[in-house]
Amino acid sequence: MSSKTPVLFQIGWNACINCGACVAICPQEAGFISDFDTIAVDRPCDIACMLCEDICPVTTITHTEVHSAKAKK
Numbered sequence: 001m002s003s004k005t006p007v008l009f010q011i012g013w014n015a016c017i018n019c020g021a022c023v024a025i026c027p028q029e030a031g032f033i034s035d036f037d038t039i040a041v042d043r044p045c046d047i048a049c050m051l052c053e054d055i056c057p058v059t060t061i062t063h064t065e066v067h068s069a070k071a072k073k
């Protein structure tokens, strides 16, 4: 079980060259993808491996940590 904090990715759309590298390396299940064929930016990633950030050739992927409002019991 992962103890990592989920993250929400942001992509600089002006810099993205739509190479598809982030999606290709992503270990998330199929469908963690945006309308622009990049990794999803509309929902948190709970794996948070950051492989997409590392592989992006134009380093335009960033993230913020998502902290839930309530802790689970």
Ligand code: SF4
Residues within 6 Å of the ligand: 011, 015, 016, 017, 018, 019, 020, 021, 022, 023, 037, 038, 039, 052, 055, 056, 057, 058, 059, 060, 061
């Ligand atoms: S790896 Fe970077 S440049 Fe390539 S599609 Fe993803 S966000 Fe765009």
